[in-house]
Amino acid sequence: MANRRASPPAAKHSTPPASPWRASRERVREREVKREAVIRAAAHAFNRKGYHNTSLDDIAAALDVTKPTVYYYVTNKEQLLFECFVAGVEQIRAAFREVKQLKLTGRERLNGVLRHYGEAVASEFGWCMVRAEEQDLSPAMSGHIKALKSEIDQGIRRLIREGVQDGSIHPCDPKMTAFALAGALNWIAHWYRENQSMTGAEIADAFVTIFENGLRPRAATASAARRATPRRAVTPRRAATRAGR
Amino acid sequence: MANRRASPPAAKHSTPPASPWRASRERVREREVKREAVIRAAAHAFNRKGYHNTSLDDIAAALDVTKPTVYYYVTNKEQLLFECFVAGVEQIRAAFREVKQLKLTGRERLNGVLRHYGEAVASEFGWCMVRAEEQDLSPAMSGHIKALKSEIDQGIRRLIREGVQDGSIHPCDPKMTAFALAGALNWIAHWYRENQSMTGAEIADAFVTIFENGLRPRAATASAARRATPRRAVTPRRAATRAGR
DNA sequence: TAAGATGGCTACTCCCGAGTATGGTGGATG
DNA sequence: CATCCACCATACTCGGGAGTAGCCATCTTA
Numbered sequence: 356m357a358n359r360r361a362s363p364p365a366a367k368h369s370t371p372p373a374s375p376w377r378a379s380r381e382r383v384r385e386r387e388v389k390r391e392a393v394i395r396a397a398a399h400a401f402n403r404k405g406y407h408n409t410s411l412d413d414i415a416a417a418l419d420v421t422k423p424t425v426y427y428y429v430t431n432k433e434q435l436l437f438e439c440f441v442a443g444v445e446q447i448r449a450a451f452r453e454v455k456q457l458k459l460t461g462r463e464r465l466n467g468v469l470r471h472y473g474e475a476v477a478s479e480f481g482w483c484m485v486r487a488e489e490q491d492l493s494p495a496m497s498g499h500i501k502a503l504k505s506e507i508d509q510g511i512r513r514l515i516r517e518g519v520q521d522g523s524i525h526p527c528d529p530k531m532t533a534f535a536l537a538g539a540l541n542w543i544a545h546w547y548r549e550n551q552s553m554t555g556a557e558i559a560d561a562f563v564t565i566f567e568n569g570l571r572p573r574a575a576t577a578s579a580a581r582r583a584t585p586r587r588a589v590t591p592r593r594a595a596t597r598a599g600r
Numbered sequence: 601m602a603n604r605r606a607s608p609p610a611a612k613h614s615t616p617p618a619s620p621w622r623a624s625r626e627r628v629r630e631r632e633v634k635r636e637a638v639i640r641a642a643a644h645a646f647n648r649k650g651y652h653n654t655s656l657d658d659i660a661a662a663l664d665v666t667k668p669t670v671y672y673y674v675t676n677k678e679q680l681l682f683e684c685f686v687a688g689v690e691q692i693r694a695a696f697r698e699v700k701q702l703k704l705t706g707r708e709r710l711n712g713v714l715r716h717y718g719e720a721v722a723s724e725f726g727w728c729m730v731r732a733e734e735q736d737l738s739p740a741m742s743g744h745i746k747a748l749k750s751e752i753d754q755g756i757r758r759l760i761r762e763g764v765q766d767g768s769i770h771p772c773d774p775k776m777t778a779f780a781l782a783g784a785l786n787w788i789a790h791w792y793r794e795n796q797s798m799t800g801a802e803i804a805d806a807f808v809t810i811f812e813n814g815l816r817p818r819a820a821t822a823s824a825a826r827r828a829t830p831r832r833a834v835t836p837r838r839a840a841t842r843a844g845r
Numbered sequence: 846t847a848a849g850a851t852g853g854c855t856a857c858t859c860c861c862g863a864g865t866a867t868g869g870t871g872g873a874t875g
Numbered sequence: 876c877a878t879c880c881a882c883c884a885t886a887c888t889c890g891g892g893a894g895t896a897g898c899c900a901t902c903t904t905a
Contacts, residue, residue: 379903382851382902382903386851386852389852404735405733405735405736406652407651407652407736408735408736410891410892410893411892411893411894412892412893420853420854421853421854421855422854422892422893422894423853423854423855423894423895424852424853424854426893426894426895427851427852427853431893431894432892432893432894462815462816465815486731488650490649490650490653491650491652491653518815522817523816523817524815524816524817525813525814525815525816525817525818526817527809527810527813527815528806528810531803531806531807531810532810532815534784534787534788534791534807535784535807535810535811536784537787538783538784538785538786538787538788538790539779539780539781539783539784539787540783541783541787541790542779542782542783542784542786542787543779543783545783545786546779558776561773561776562776562779562780564772565772565773565776565777565780565814566780566814566815567814567815567816568770568772568814568816569770569810569811569812569813569814569815569816569818570707570710570763570769570770570772570777570811570812570814571707571768571769571770571812571813571814571818572767572768572769572770572771573770573814573816573818624873627881631881631882655861655862655863656862656863656864657862657863665883665884666883666884666885667862667863667864667884668864668865668882668883668884668885669882669883669884671863671864671865672881672882672883676863676864677862677863677864846905847904847905848903848904848905849902849903849904849905850901850902850903850904851900851901851902851903852899852900852901852902853898853899853900853901854897854898854899854900855896855897855898855899856895856896856897856898857894857895857896857897858893858894858895858896859892859893859894859895860891860892860893860894861890861891861892861893862889862890862891863888863889863890863891864887864888864889865886865887865888865889866885866886866887866888867884867885867886867887868883868884868885868886869882869883869884869885870881870882870883870884871880871881871882872879872880872881872882873878873879873880873881874877874878874879874880875876875877875878875879
């Protein structure tokens with residue numbers, strides 16, 4: 356409460372010429388920074404306590420301000436959730452754009468997207484992206500969100516189809532496979548907490564490996580052997596004789 | 601509102617001797633039936649509108665009664681959620697018990713559990729089981745739920761470990777693999793709606809096939825060929841030359 | 846230094862929904 | 876027939892949280 360806005364004056368000192376427009380432009384920018392801080396604080400709170408268990412007073416308190424201040428930057432609670440959602444989804448859309456121009460097999464491009472996807476879900480906005488319920492939003496925003504989600508879903512299906520066609524992905528039903536992959540990754544948001552042993556990227560990586568291999572044993576590959584516990588290669592399709600455990 | 605309790609009198613007529621205890625015992629049973637109806641109605645409502653967007657008045661209205669009636673069978677809203685959760689989780693625990701005595705490979709036992717798991721998630725109580733947030737419950741019940749969830753998680757990991765040891769499952773990290781599998785299945789609750797083309801069992805089946813095969817191509821198997829679109833077998837590891845789409 | 850803009854706070858309103866006090870009805874029991 | 880109990884409705888209380896009205900401080904710009 357005491358040291359609010361300590362840096363801005365310092366920053367102003369370091370800008371030499373100071374055109375007449377400078378100040379106002381800096382203010383707009385400052386406002387944008389604050390607005391984003393509100394969004395981030397909301398995401399953090401939603402993350403920890405859930406949307407409905409988070410009051411705007413909570414969010415305000417986390418920023419050392421009061422509720423009307425929050426409303427100064429945001430029209431209502433619903434919009435706050437919406438913004439968090441969009442922030443999360445944008446990371447994934449970026450992943451698609453990035454991968455689009457690469458000349459790789461479908462599976463490799465898919466893996467690239469999935470990795471970013473996993474990272475995004477494990478990020479601060481992951482919760483909002485994943486657990487935001489359409490019922491909590493007005494029809495307009497709910498429609499917006501559904502469209503974005505669908506776009507991502509279709510993108511994954513397309514990559515799967517392409518991978519199947521170019522032979523880099525085992526033949527499968529693209530729709531169901533997309534559901535399975537996205538579900539596994541989305542679920543990260545339910546159990547992942549910061550300060551855990553693994554980062555989001557590492558988890559995404561582990562998942563991609565699992566998806567690639569599948570459960571049924573394969574002839575040992577380099578990547579599979581690297582991950583396996585050091586045990587002599589077992590012949591697949593041999594039923595259990597050793598007791599479990 | 602008019603035809604409430606139409607059947608009980610009819611049922612009583614069909615019981616010939618009618619011992620003196622009969623009536624009271626029937627009433628206890630009737631009470632239990634009604635209580636379960638309340639739980640089911642709650643699950644249904646939570647399913648459609650979410651926990652926080654469902655008032656007890658809503659649930660009561662769905663049963664053509666009023667709120668105090670609901671409270672007559674249930675102590676509070678939280679307990680309602682809890683009961684729904686337990687009902688869902690019990691289906692999965694049953695799957696574990698059922699599979700425990702079968703003499704099968706780890707992978708086959710795992711598949712059996714996953715199939716029941718998928719069915720449970722797609723059931724009426726799936727939403728509650730999956731999306732019930734611990735923050736909405738008192739510490740006591742939250743702890744209870746966490747324990748049940750953990751039990752299931754550990755059960756899946758154990759099956760994976762056993763499968764890896766008996767050679768029926770490709771070597772992998774049991775913890776991460778369990779997260780991936782459970783996540784994919786849990787996510788069904790987010791998109792599945794009754795009256796869809798596929799039943800819960802069919803979805804679970806499709807997922808199990810996907811998990812088994814993995815994304816990287818394999819030598820064609822009978823089951824894989826059955827699912828693939830009728831296209832000539834492509835040689836894996838050949839990069840795409842055809843343009844996408 | 847005056848006037849306006851900008852950003853923030855105090856102190857409300859207002860509604861919704863969880864939970865309850867209390868009373869009525871109908872069937873079982875003596 | 877009198878009574879009791881199980882069951883359910885009417886009609887409340889009450890708290891919490893979303894959103895607002897209106898005032899104050901500070902900074903900008905003329």
